Amino acid sequence: MKNSTAIAIGGFDGMHIGHQHLFAELGEQGSIVVIETGYANLTPKKEREHFSKYPIMYLQLDEIRHLDAIGFIELLQSKFPNLEKIVVGYDFHFGKDRKYNFDDLKELFTGEVKVVDEVSLNGDSIHSHKIRAKLGIGDIKGANAFLGHNYTIRGVRESGQGIGKKELVATINLSCKDGFLLPKEGVYVTLTRIDNEEHYHPSVSFVGHRVTTDGSFAVESHILEGEVGNVEKASISFVSFIRDNKKFDSIDELKKAIKSDIAIASKELKLLQL
CATH class of the missing domain: 2.40.30.30 (Riboflavin kinase-like)
Structure with missing residues (x-):
């Protein structure tokens, strides 16, 4: 994982179609960084590893939420010394009170920051909370369509x-x-x-x-x-x-x-x- 040149960062509960669009930007030397909130229940804990070929690093939210933008990037570079590219979703936020976003990454990170736009299926945006809602009403086919599995x-x-x-x-x-x-x-x-x-x-x-x-x-x-x-x-x-x-x-x-x-x-x- 230390040899990775690209990382995708997010919660990634479900490893759904939207998440897969981020992973598609990683190339051969990619890794996934999961910000673990403790609330993941579609793919809890290490279940995410069943749905990607990339190695996964888990960062506990409680241990990094106090960081400012500079501290967060320094942490990532210490974990990935060859880091050249960071991939995040359009709604990615980080740091204390979630006050930082991809604009801060672009300003402070010397490599490439790739922001993936919202992904939709049949005109409906794909989000983990929508998958949970579909499971709650028994809409398995709808949930599976969003998940991609x-x-x-x-x-x-x-x-x-x-x-x-x-x-x-x-x-x-x-x-x-x-x-x-x-x-x-x-x-x-x-x-x-x-x-x-x-x-x-x-x-x-x-x-x-x-x-x-x-x-x-x-x-x-x-x-x-x-x-x-x-x-x-x-x-x-x-x-x-x-x-x-x-x-x-x-x-x-x-x-x-x-x-x-x-x-x-x-x-x-x-x-x-x-």
Whole structure:
């Protein structure tokens, strides 16, 4: 990373299409500098590293927010002694009270400062807060279009309520404690990756309270192509929304709904493979 000649600076939660436009300016010797606020929940912590080929350095906001413009640039040059180019977005601010912007970088940095304009899709500007809003209403396809990839959460397996395999369908129950934003409660067409496998399994997943059974909150995924063995961790990649969470009058009614969910997911995922 010390050999990097170009860096892109920002929060980069989501690593969405807009962020990718910044990364496209880096060239071969580039690095990404993440200003970590602690509020990232689309790609929390080091999840960003799944969506870029460039090495990433993390700077904690609380540790740099007191710096003035000169101090900030000196910090960057100490981290990147060969720095020739800084890439930021049009809305980038830094320093105490966010009082500095790209104009200050241009004035004080002796190399090139590239400012990337706002990026839009179908006339709608792309921002992380809009992606969060789309996930909150179950607009998975809209969120994925802004992201440029399927929204993905990761977690470790935990015990379920115990009736799935016996009375309903077998599921992988996940505990997602790494700060991921969960989408609206409901049922989704998904792809699930198990442990360190290279491929994703076609699946249907549920996020929400089990209102028909024990009322507890769950994130669970049913693999469509058969049962899986021991699982320690998994990733759920959301493709589309099927239906809202709903309380059914009986287990039989819930079974019918799950059967329908599976049919919908199977059909959509087969079409995606064509």
